[in-house]
Amino acid sequence: MLKVCKFGGTSMANADAIRQVKKIIESDDSRRYIVVSAPGKRNKSDVKVTDALYACHEELLKTGSCKKSFAVIRERFTEIVKELGLTLDIEKVLDQTEKDIDTEKSVDFTASRGEYLSAVVTADYLGYKFMDALEMIRFDSHGKLNEDYTDDKVSIKLAPVERAVIPGFYGKDFQGKVKTFSRGGSDITGSIIARGVKADIYENWTDVSGFLVCDPRIVENAKPIKQITYKELRELSYMGAQVLHSEAIFPVMKGRIPINIRNTFSPEDAGTMIVPNEMYDTSAENVITGIAGKKNFTVLLIEKSLMNSEVGFIRRVLSVLEHYDLCVEHLPSGIDTLSVVISSEQLKGGVLSDLVNEIRESVSPDYIHVIENISLIATVGHGMARRAGTAAKLFTALKDAGINVRMIDQGSSELNIIIGVANEDYEKCIRAIYGAFVK
Numbered sequence: 001m002l003k004v005c006k007f008g009g010t011s012m013a014n015a016d017a018i019r020q021v022k023k024i025i026e027s028d029d030s031r032r033y034i035v036v037s038a039p040g041k042r043n044k045s046d047v048k049v050t051d052a053l054y055a056c057h058e059e060l061l062k063t064g065s066c067k068k069s070f071a072v073i074r075e076r077f078t079e080i081v082k083e084l085g086l087t088l089d090i091e092k093v094l095d096q097t098e099k100d101i102d103t104e105k106s107v108d109f110t111a112s113r114g115e116y117l118s119a120v121v122t123a124d125y126l127g128y129k130f131m132d133a134l135e136m137i138r139f140d141s142h143g144k145l146n147e148d149y150t151d152d153k154v155s156i157k158l159a160p161v162e163r164a165v166i167p168g169f170y171g172k173d174f175q176g177k178v179k180t181f182s183r184g185g186s187d188i189t190g191s192i193i194a195r196g197v198k199a200d201i202y203e204n205w206t207d208v209s210g211f212l213v214c215d216p217r218i219v220e221n222a223k224p225i226k227q228i229t230y231k232e233l234r235e236l237s238y239m240g241a242q243v244l245h246s247e248a249i250f251p252v253m254k255g256r257i258p259i260n261i262r263n264t265f266s267p268e269d270a271g272t273m274i275v276p277n278e279m280y281d282t283s284a285e286n287v288i289t290g291i292a293g294k295k296n297f298t299v300l301l302i303e304k305s306l307m308n309s310e311v312g313f314i315r316r317v318l319s320v321l322e323h324y325d326l327c328v329e330h331l332p333s334g335i336d337t338l339s340v341v342i343s344s345e346q347l348k349g350g351v352l353s354d355l356v357n358e359i360r361e362s363v364s365p366d367y368i369h370v371i372e373n374i375s376l377i378a379t380v381g382h383g384m385a386r387r388a389g390t391a392a393k394l395f396t397a398l399k400d401a402g403i404n405v406r407m408i409d410q411g412s413s414e415l416n417i418i419i420g421v422a423n424e425d426y427e428k429c430i431r432a433i434y435g436a437f438v439k
């Protein structure tokens with residue numbers, strides 16, 4: 001058995017948390033490769049080390065040095081090292097890091113130093129080898145992960161190393177410079193390492209006991225999800241359920257390695273298992289697995305009689321969207337209607353009215369109706385397809401709650417039902433769905 005464990009920002013936030021991390025690692029001999037985040041917030045008003053590093057970069061741009069802002073980083077790491085009682089010469093490491101930030105002058109390099117320092121300290125504390133992600137993770141000239149190269153490197157570099165700590169969040173670009181993933185990207189590093197070493201499981205340790213059915217800020221005490229498939233997770237995290245970075249699924253999906261979301265501060269909880277279809281235990285299935293959503297979309301409702309018999313109709317609408325460089329979120333269609341759902345962010349500064357005019361010219365619809373301030377809510381569930389009446393139950397619950405559904409899109413996968421409601425109904429809608437399906 002081989003486990004890769006990723007510990008997030010709160011798990012690395014201070015010496016007490018890191019002691020807890022050590023206990024977890026040492027309680028299971030198969031936890032051999034450890035990926036760490038930069039220290040996160042110690043309390044609500046605290047700053048994350050990564051945010052403090054972005055401030056260092058700002059100062060560097062303005063004054064030519066990061067000295068003042070770097071004091072925050074210095075203080076965080078010296079305190080951790082002192083409280084853990086390490087003999088590591090952290091002052092020396094920090095002096096060098098500060099110098100490197102000033103000479104590199106790169107925002108990605110600067111931001112990556114939180115994970116770097118965190119891994120140096122954790123490796124020393126655990127007595128594991130520090131293995132830099134720079135030596136293993138490579139991006140191509142388009143900024144995309146070079147998967148095959150990376151996979152080979154991880155496997156070659158880690159094969160002779162029994163136990164190692166690896167910094168999350170960054171790798172090397174095609175010119176050899178440090179490049180970071182987007183925020184929360186240490187989850188991706190963990191997944192890459194798990195795939196590269198062919199781990200049996202990727203444990204992702206955070207500060208909640210698993211993925212909850214919905215955002216705990218909307219439904220208090222939302223229940224944890226025991227198991228969920230890769231595809232369901234993809235739907236939920238794309239729609240805004242955070243916990244795990246939405247791209248973290250891909251490397252482990254290729255290796256068919258399950259992810260276990262666990263709570264560092266409550267390690268006895270089983271957490272959530274994220275599994276490929278073939279490992280899914282259908283006997284424990286619920287009708288719905290989770291609910292997630294995002295606010296601020298615009299729907300263009302295009303109507304034209306007999307549009308389906310007009311060759312090239314949808315293509316012409318799509319070329320107009322392409323001309324404006326717009327990403328389309330959803331495209332549900334009916335007999336004589338086509339709805340185009342776009343994030344409102346993309347339609348600012350007059351783009352919306354130009355777009356509507358050009359669609360009018362291009363396809364001469366009977367009518368285009370623009371609906372703004374729409375939230376999309378996805379109800380996701382592997383089990384929905386097999387049970388009759390799921391949609392009826394969902395829409396009854398919404399009707400009973402007095403919510404007006406503006407758009408419906410049931411994906412062909414039957415894995416989810418996406419509805420559009422007014423932004424002001426967003427929270428109410430999630431609560432109504434939760435209430436109808438989760439007992």
Ligand code: ADP
Nearest residue numbers: 008009010206207208211212214215241242243
């Ligand atoms: P880490 O620093 O360990 O990577 P994150 O802050 O990225 O942790 O993710 C964990 C947080 O995600 C939780 O503390 C919780 O506030 C938030 N969260 C949002 N939606 C959900 C959900 N559906 N289930 C569980 N946690 C959620």
Ligand code: ASP
Nearest residue numbers: 037038050183184185186
């Ligand atoms: N430290 C980085 C961030 O705050 C990456 C991570 O924690 O996953 O976004």
Ligand code: MG
Nearest residue numbers: 008184243245
């Ligand atoms: Mg995270």
